[in-house]
Amino acid sequence: MDTAAKNILRKDIRIKVNGALWIEGDGERFLGPGPIELLERIGETGSISNAAKEMKMSYKKAWDLINHLNAHTAQPVVIPHAGGEKGGGSVLTAAAQELIAYHRGLRQRFAAFLEAETKNLKI
Amino acid sequence: MDTAAKNILRKDIRIKVNGALWIEGDGERFLGPGPIELLERIGETGSISNAAKEMKMSYKKAWDLINHLNAHTAQPVVIPHAGGEKGGGSVLTAAAQELIAYHRGLRQRFAAFLEAETKNLKI
DNA sequence: TATCGTTATATATTTGAAAATATAACGGTC
């Protein structure tokens, strides 16, 4: 087994392999950590507006993300209700739940990959 | 084997799992695709300035990247020569060559991960 | 029907990152 560190990187700081993952449709990324967290918070708070506030993101950006996501799914991920009690809100569809569940698994596999690479960082 | 697509994502566009990888020191990223390509081009062209031109990057940004890299390595990755024939230039150190070689392997493993995830994208 | 907070959308403003520009020192070559 190759266990010899090559002393290229500094050893007095915590070195780590890290990264980001997303899903693209025709080269255009539409699903990453941001949209997924947004979906989760829409599910929790019941509205795009509150979810955006929690993430300190402008409503416009949140709405754009959702819209962009909807454009890449076979069914919408969010059903909006403008007006009504409390002004309205939005609810997640089953498609959104599937995306969240899938992304959880993907995240775990990626985390394992990163951890393995960090552990084997002999340089 | 789970082979059932769930028909969540559109099937009329090419869906792909993609991502980015980098190395952090104390949470600060200092080595990703950009710096590595820059190193390679410094090796090819013999100067930071020409390498930056090739990558359509400002000299300042290139210099900052190299400086930042040097701050996270035990030995410098580039030896600069200001003045002299042709005005000077910069040469890569052995440390830089090691980083390039290591990153090549890392890139390949990551590409394999992404390909596997894309292939198993049943959603 | 007036009120409320939301969705939906357009426009204006801010801001932060990148590039552009400027300047000086360097050291071989002629």
Place this chain on the structure above:
DNA sequence: GACCGTTATATTTTCAAATATATAACGATA
């Protein structure tokens, strides 16, 4: 010693992305 093109650094300018702001429609409730 004048001339290069490079390194090194500071300052200014540009530009795109994000935010902020404004406005209207919506629909249950009171």
